[in-house]
Amino acid sequence: MELVFNAIITIFQPINFSLTLLGVLIGTLFGAIPGLTATLAIALLSPLTFNMDPISSMLLLLGIYAGGMYGGSITAITIRAPGAPANAAVVDDGYALTLQGKGGVAIGISNVAGVVGGLFSCIAMIFLSPLLAKFALMFGPAEYFSVTLFGLTAVFAVSGKSFIKGVFSALLGLLLATVGYDPILPFSRFNFGIAPLSRGLSFLPAVIGMFAFAEVIRLVLEYKEEEQQMVKVDRVVPNLQEFKESFRFMIRGGIIGVLIGILPGAGGTIASYVSYGDVRRNARHPELVGKGSLEAIAGPESANNAVSGGAMIPMLTLGIPGDSVTAVLLGAMMIQGIQPGPLLFKQHLDVVYPIFAGMILSNVSLLFIGMLVVKPISRIALIKKPLLISFLMIFGVIGSFASSNSIFDVLVAICFGVLGFFMDRFDFPIAPTVLAMILGPLLENSLRQAMITSNGSPLIFFTKPISVVFLAIALITSLSMIYRERKQAKPLPSGF
């Protein structure tokens, strides 16, 4: 108990408190600017924290983590360019709401959802860590394959008008993800002798291309001088009614986020899409999803913030990072001489409790800072279009370069920009490609590991209980989505 009080005193020390707030602010801003992400902010800032007190540096990085998952939704909603991949799921509904004049409320809901999801994941982390860590350890190759396949069924939720086009986009993404090194053998595939291609198409530049550059191209093509958009963000704080309506999905998103967070490799982007699929199936007004539903903002935005707490669980209890952000956090802890692992909770509660308290604090302060920055950041939509376009282009270029200091990645982003533009133009959904590019390597890796384990027999997927459960869920969700979509597509089919 004394440790809990000490932890609270520690985080409320002026330096720690202000670093947490600063972290949230930096995270939100990096998240909001298309091209820059929280992961980049953490990677760039963590060397500067070497000389800081361990707790202070963790609090700063945790703040960035919390802010970064939320910030991108502001630009996704106001200018249709998601600041980070994890916010891409809210683009359709968010921008539709902006056009209806309800952009402010959409951002407000996104903020509240982020806080609810984040706090939910903190509670899960504090009370269920050992249990959830055990659960994560039950996942072997076969289980990973099935759960990844389940993740891919989210494709059906984001396929837009035509399923076959959604499947086409997803498979294209899976195919593009095979470029570069084989996950288990020392051989580089489809590199056509181009050296930088041998490491594969990096995910971040691809996403920057498909979202930011494609948007740049679209804006240029559709620009008309007379039309000076009057996107006004008036009311940001959602009213009780709006909050009540979407609260259900904030909790559901929280659960999805925590569960996806504890499984290494997937992260916020997948969590938000899976939650979007959940909203699509279970929303009160399913017909509104994709056309401006607050529920469809609440779910994904809660899920991506909840990933943070989920991903912290294997990182703290096993020393295994769940996503790129926790990987950097793990490094930052190790350089401070704190080795996360099964004994951290037994030996270093003096470190663990301040981390818990810090995560709660950063989520709570996200509520205030998030609301505070909405107006200034959403003014981005008021910048004259030509200037905004060149702003997006430059940050896209710098962002794709900075993710791995490779000028080649800028070219990758440009190519994906053109691809993304054409896909969008001709109604091929982009989201399935993005999903598939994240899940592709996980799918291949787990498939081939499972095949090695079983000596090539696919029966392994049907003999492990967890694997069977996820395969069944995957089958049921995809069938139900297809069925619903059919019913909606043909309003009055004969015989029904």
Place this chain on the structure above:
Amino acid sequence: MKNLKKALVIILIFSLSLGLVACGSQPAQNNPPAQSGQSTAPAAPAYPTKPMEMIIVWSAGGGSDLAARLMGDYAAKELGQSFVYQNVTGANGAIGWDQAANSPADGYTVANLTFDVLTNQAMGQTPIKYEDFDLIMQFTTQPVGVFVPGDSPYQTLDELLAAAKEKPETLQMGTTPLGGFFHQASGLLEAAADGAKFKYLPFKGSAEIIAALSGKHVDAGIQTLTGMEQHVENGSIRVLAILANERSKMFPDTPTAKELGYDVAWESWRGFGVPKGTPEEVKTILEDAFKKAYDNPEFQQKATEAGLDLYYRGSADFKTMLDEQYPNVESVLRQLEFIK
């Protein structure tokens, strides 16, 4: 004009917030006097007169990256300049080393080298050789160990290898991608136990191997000792043997493979090099600075806290070690049928 002002406000907020960070985080306060590098003095090498660049081939925030930055920061203090760190990742390091080896040989580009440079060279998929670098120093060594899940039936290395001999290719051994460092170590072990054969389950990295061991998805795993202490102490993972010449400080009661009669010692390392052809005087300055930084007690303490296994080799010793190690890498890869 109004819009312009708004744009300014946004960017100002952004810049200001980052400015605050700089204040809060006390960056290394070694501001060099001034960057007066317009004319180079003819005789005595005026080096370094501007910030230097360090190419790190692993991603930011990972173990190798942190180790390189820590060493680099202390060396930079000795040099009176700073390093700009560039993480150029991909293709098992080949991309970054290619860029480093083709940088001007003026001492302003330093490459962080790791064991994988040897693997890449032996596999023949990259034109870069370790000989393309003039070596500066080695500063860590990472011995590997053989680990089993806590409740594994195998109590000793002998029992494990005997089982692998009895039922070849059924015991699952967790490694990182095939052909890499851990797989090579395991291949050497197979050869030493003549006739033992494992079934290899490759994982992305150490963290995944630890998870597979804790979750009993593999029968055994080869792993560096770094980061294993807690798992062993906790009882979820046991260590059977260390594949090194000497016992480790971390697990003093665990025998080495050599003690058990298997002549296998396989260690990974980290070091620094500069592009071949860098002037001797510049190299001497770098070597001295890195050596001094290595001997700095503050560095030693920080590195130990961060779990690094420090080990120093100067440029000559480092070169000798690599000259010895490289043929072994080739031969084990041949034995594992990766190269002919």
Place this chain on the structure above:
Amino acid sequence: MKADLFAGISGLFLSIVVWLISASFPVFAVSKAGPAYYPRAIALIFGLACLGLIFQTLKKKEAGNPMTGYLWLRLAVIVGILIAYYFCIRSLGYFFSTFFAGIALAMYVFQKFTVRNLLLSTANAVIICVSIYFIFTILLKAPLPRGLLF
């Protein structure tokens, strides 16, 4: 619909190419399922999906978003600017290429060449350039692309 047909056919072509290229991938003694295993499986499914798409497109005729000649021209210009920016940044480095690309794109979108627009674009480019330089190079000590002109 023309676009769908085009996508279907080129997708089919792509899957065949992937299938053929993977035929030349090496086989490793240590693992039965080699580097070609998974790409081939995906290419096969992708090819089937493309056939499905082609079939569906031929069956149902729907009008899509057309691309007019004017749009193609604008597309060519913007992609041209992006590519030029890429090559400039490679050779000249971050500062000048970003500055000029920023102005060029903004001016192109403005369409009207007035002093006011030029001033706005220039100020915009300067602010963005300097703030990125400030954040990356000065605060975070992270590298930006470099070239002949610093």
